[in-house]
Amino acid sequence: MRRTSLWAYVVIAGAFMLTGALLVLFPFEQMDFLLQFLAAYLALTACSKFWDQWRLKSSIFKGEKGSFPYLLALGYLLLGLVIYWQRSFLVVWVVKLIGVYQLGLALLNLFAYYLMRKDQVPSRWGRLAYAIFHLIFGIGTILTPFQGYRALQWLGIYLLLIGLSYLKDGRNLWALPQTSTPRWTWRVPLPVVFSLFFPQKVLAQTEAVVQGRISLASSDLNPGRDADVSIPAEELALSKNKNLLVQIHVGRDRYSRVGHMNVAYDGIVYSYGNHDAASRRMMDCLGDGVVVLLNHQEYLDYYLSHRVTIIEYEIALNEVQRLALEAHFARMQDQFVPWYPQSTQQLKGFAGNIIRQTQGKFYKFAAGKYQTYFLFWTNCVLFSEELLRVCGFDVFPLVGIQTPGTYYDYLERQRRQNQSRIVARRVYNRDLRNYLAKSKVQKL
Known part of the structure; x- marks a missing residue:
């Protein structure tokens, strides 16, 4: 079982690291590929659900219980087609969403700074600096295409770091203990x-x-x-x-x-x-x-x-x-x-x-x-x-x-x-x- 777990960690880490590296090197091209992959996944899921229902001989005329799986599969298929045909438009919106997320973090941290200032907490300046960083980054990502390019690269670096964390955990499945603490x-x-x-x-x-x-x-x-x-x-x-x-x-x-x-x-x-x-x-x-x-x-x-x-x-x-x-x-x-x-x-x-x-x-x-x-x-x-x-x-x-x-x-x-x-x-x-x-x- 431990060997299976090790390979699971390696596969997950590899997927994160490969995706991250490609986002760093080819931000927009890789995001376009990821959207194509997502569209294909949704289409295959829809086909799988249609196949499962056909095997079970469910009928769309059986009422809500019979029709819902078909409607769900149809929804997957339509969503996959929309993502595939609107990829270029969606890439821009992915960048905008990253910017909106950064702005959200900025506002939350500004409010946290306000609360810490009200409670006279000495370590509040770190929250303020963190809020200002996200505020600048978020506004830049939303307003300028160049910052959008950088946003995807930062996303790639983040995925690389997640992959390294999984790789480290997988290595430790087999590592011999070197210290009791x-x-x-x-x-x-x-x-x-x-x-x-x-x-x-x-x-x-x-x-x-x-x-x-x-x-x-x-x-x-x-x-x-x-x-x-x-x-x-x-x-x-x-x-x-x-x-x-x-x-x-x-x-x-x-x-x-x-x-x-x-x-x-x-x-x-x-x-x-x-x-x-x-x-x-x-x-x-x-x-x-x-x-x-x-x-x-x-x-x-x-x-x-x-x-x-x-x-x-x-x-x-x-x-x-x-x-x-x-x-x-x-x-x-x-x-x-x-x-x-x-x-x-x-x-x-x-x-x-x-x-x-x-x-x-x-x-x-x-x-x-x-x-x-x-x-x-x-x-x-x-x-x-x-x-x-x-x-x-x-x-x-x-x-x-x-x-x-x-x-x-x-x-x-x-x-x-x-x-x-x-x-x-x-x-x-x-x-x-x-x-x-x-x-x-x-x-x-």
């Missing part, structure tokens, strides 16, 4: 549009296992498919119950689809978010930053009762990392201001439920950037990432929009490596738990 190095994340819904794959596999469509042994939920652990046994014994836990949430409602990210240590979950319902504004994108400290088992019980799936990665820490993390928690708690939900709106929301059903405690921040929650900057991902960096894990550069899916993709790749410090992955799902319990009883 490897450092997680800088890497380039996938675009947010691809990584946003990655955790949904776990939910889909869970449902497939419960419904009997696939077996647990053949799914990625099987604990036996975890990576080999290359950490010395004596170090694992020392760090027992003192490891760092990273939790990725996923569910079916509109908020849980994107996911949530927490960090837990020494039996306590640290969950940061927009938990004060009375302070929420801008369609819940902005509000007072609130962190809840909650017993690990209580946290799991609460979310499983609300049909949320939690993917948990256990990361082994050495003594130096544990001391650094504990010192950071101590500094963080100096900024804590106890907060209690009091209004009807607060008591009806998440905070009220936690107070009634658990022993969790809520805190706001007296200073620092986490005083204000902002969905596209000071969110649960940034909060958790800062704790990872305290332990010496340089995971991602603080650029773009980071989502729980970004870290799901990274942690899934990391746990398969020989030098991984991820010693376990656990999937908590109420339906899966009930299914496994029922299967165990039936075997008895």
Whole structure:
């Protein structure tokens, strides 16, 4: 299986790197080729769907269930034809979209700078510089053809870096561990549009296992498919119950689809978010930053009762990392201001439920950037990432929009490596738990 995984990494890395290199050397020509490839892919998909329906002898006269697959296939075919015949026009719009994306990042970072300035955060100037860079680049890409040429070249360089990240991960599948304390190095994340819904794959596999469509042994939920652990046994014994836990949430409602990210240590979950319902504004994108400290088992019980799936990665820490993390928690708690939900709106929301059903405690921040929650900057991902960096894990550069899916993709790749410090992955799902319990009883 490891050899198969290695070749998968090589193929993915090669595709990214080849596409990136061609975009750098021949920007417009390569983009034209990519659009032709996309048109061909859509046309072949349409033909495949028509063929599948013909084999199943579905009739277009059977009503909605019978006609929908044909209409979907026809939609694929028409979209492919439009892309093929309008390639030259679409290349220009791809460039414009890159510019619009840059402008969007500029506006988000300008707003993040405003919030950091309001909260008197010393490190706010980096956000301002980042915003100005994207503003200049975005305006130039939209207004001038020459900048559009450069935009495609920058896209090519970005794809090259993604390919190198995959190649490095593939190499580490076979690399022998050289040290018991490897450092997680800088890497380039996938675009947010691809990584946003990655955790949904776990939910889909869970449902497939419960419904009997696939077996647990053949799914990625099987604990036996975890990576080999290359950490010395004596170090694992020392760090027992003192490891760092990273939790990725996923569910079916509109908020849980994107996911949530927490960090837990020494039996306590640290969950940061927009938990004060009375302070929420801008369609819940902005509000007072609130962190809840909650017993690990209580946290799991609460979310499983609300049909949320939690993917948990256990990361082994050495003594130096544990001391650094504990010192950071101590500094963080100096900024804590106890907060209690009091209004009807607060008591009806998440905070009220936690107070009634658990022993969790809520805190706001007296200073620092986490005083204000902002969905596209000071969110649960940034909060958790800062704790990872305290332990010496340089995971991602603080650029773009980071989502729980970004870290799901990274942690899934990391746990398969020989030098991984991820010693376990656990999937908590109420339906899966009930299914496994029922299967165990039936075997008895």
